[in-house]
Every structure is written in structure tokens, then in C-alpha cells.
Amino acid sequence: xxxxxxMAVILAFGIxxxxxxxxxxxxxxxxxxxxxxxxxxHWDVHYPxxxxxxxxxxxxxxxxxxxxxxxxxxxxxSFWVPRLGRKLDMFPGRTNVLRLLADAPGVYRGxxxxxxxTGHAHMKLTVIAHSNEDFRRWEEGxxx
Numbered sequence: 346x347x348x349x350x351x352m353a354v355i356l357a358f359g360i361x362x363x364x365x366x367x368x369x370x371x372x373x374x375x376x377x378x379x380x381x382x383x384x385x386x387h388w389d390v391h392y393p394x395x396x397x398x399x400x401x402x403x404x405x406x407x408x409x410x411x412x413x414x415x416x417x418x419x420x421x422x423s424f425w426v427p428r429l430g431r432k433l434d435m436f437p438g439r440t441n442v443l444r445l446l447a448d449a450p451g452v453y454r455g456x457x458x459x460x461x462x463t464g465h466a467h468m469k470l471t472v473i474a475h476s477n478e479d480f481r482r483w484e485e486g487x488x489x
Contacts, residue, residue, distance in 0.1 A: 386464030426455035447474035
């Protein structure tokens, strides 16, 4: 009986937690999309809704789910921001989607977690989570 009860408790908490980490389906609501393309040895970041482009830096609103569409332009890379969740490999010619959620505003460090050549150790990424109001101000300031 103990294994059955234990599994039921794990599933009761695990299924909702797992679903919150899945990327959204089309038409599921307004989820911020960020496209990240890995190059040897930098990250190209593009916000398709506002046409903002950055290098090695992602700005997101805290407490909001973000779908990051990951691709690679050259070799296998791995997107990893340890304090924001799991890592995901990036393969040339393929796009993977990772959902990020920052619990609080702050600066989160990321890096490539797959050896991708001589500049791999310097392939760093900064994720800056803003409050909703600060993110809107940042986004409007970048559009000008």
C-alpha cells in the first residue's frame, strides 16, 4: 500500500509542475517569445514581436512564462541558465523550445554547456529579469 500512496502523492505534485515547464501551444495566450541562436562563440537574441536584437543578453519579465526558441547556426551547443531551470541542447537545423520562468527580478548567469570549440569557455549569457513595469519600460526604450 505504501508504494501506491507514495506514487499517487508524487504524481499529484509532479504532473502540474511538469506541465508548467512545457512550452505553450499556439493560441494558448500571450506568452513572450524569444529566439536564441547559438554561434561559435556568442548568443544572438531576437524578440520577434518587437524586432529587438541583442547579443549575449536576454531581458525577461519576472513571474511570467517565457518560451525560448533555441537553434544553432553551426555546431551543437547547450543553453543552460542554472537558476532558471533545465538545460537544452541546440542542434544545427533544428529548433527546440524551452520555457523559462524567473521567480524574482534579478540577474541570472548562463552559459553553453556543450563543448563547441576553442571559444567555448567564454560563451556566457546574462538573463536579466525585470519587474513587469521595468520590462515594459526597457522594451519601449529599445524600440525608439
